[in-house]
Amino acid sequence: MRWMAAILxxxxxxxxxxxxxxxxxxxxxxxxMKLMQALxxxxxxxxxxxxxxxxxxxxxxxxxxWGVNRPDxxxxxxxxxxxxEMDIYVATADGLYLYQAKEHRLQPVTSDDLRGSTGTQDxxxxxxxxxxxVADLAKMGNGSAESKAMYxxxxxxxxxxxxxxxxxxxxxxxxxxxxxxxxxxxxxxHLRPDQRITLAQSVGYPKK
Ligand SMILES: Cc1cc2nc3c(=O)[nH]c(=O)nc-3n(C[C@H](O)[C@H](O)[C@H](O)COP(=O)(O)O)c2cc1C
Numbered sequence: 001m002r003w004m005a006a007i008l009x010x011x012x013x014x015x016x017x018x019x020x021x022x023x024x025x026x027x028x029x030x031x032x033m034k035l036m037q038a039l040x041x042x043x044x045x046x047x048x049x050x051x052x053x054x055x056x057x058x059x060x061x062x063x064x065x066w067g068v069n070r071p072d073x074x075x076x077x078x079x080x081x082x083x084x085e086m087d088i089y090v091a092t093a094d095g096l097y098l099y100q101a102k103e104h105r106l107q108p109v110t111s112d113d114l115r116g117s118t119g120t121q122d123x124x125x126x127x128x129x130x131x132x133x134v135a136d137l138a139k140m141g142n143g144s145a146e147s148k149a150m151y152x153x154x155x156x157x158x159x160x161x162x163x164x165x166x167x168x169x170x171x172x173x174x175x176x177x178x179x180x181x182x183x184x185x186x187x188x189x190h191l192r193p194d195q196r197i198t199l200a201q202s203v204g205y206p207k208k
Contacts, residue, residue, distance in 0.1 A: 019108035027063030033169035042164045045173035048127040048204035064166035077158035080151040085139040089132040118200045120179045127202035137194040156198040176201045
């Protein structure tokens, strides 16, 4: 059956081109702005500088968003019944990656720059990073479509707020977005039929 695995994996390897997995630096889990101050500074911003995020900042951002924070594998955000159905895809100028929280690394998906496809608004393509929140319905049990949409929407909200607070703390700017052409983006991202894009979120440095 090894040849079957190879047939499944090969197209993904070709799409990823020269991109290899990116091992992120260990996240810095201390420091940052005081919580009450970060809450006071949390806001949506829609203007971005084109400057890339350094690896440490990307590492800290993703850990804050949805990293593993306990030895049993639980995460920085809650999820309904701890199903952990959300995935974060990271769209950068270099390509699209899947954040693998357990290994704290980025798995390449495609070398295409999909930032502009992650939203319908012009500023989206300027942001250094666009996070795409994707629910894996296969991890959500036998509930109704309505309950899966409700839980995955709520679980996305917690992750998104973690990103907002990290950005406030680090002097980054961000906006969460529902305005996404989900069918077109799912196709460009090569998602499976049981994966659903919930929201996207742009992150970057402020425009001077
Ligand atoms: C579920 C959700 C969807 C949103 N979708 C968009 C969007 O598509 N485009 C956008 O520019 N802002 C979007 N926003 C950001 C809101 O417009 C913003 O949070 C609101 O205006 C309040 O501003 P504040 O975040 O600075 O408090 C969305 C926010 C939420 C919570």
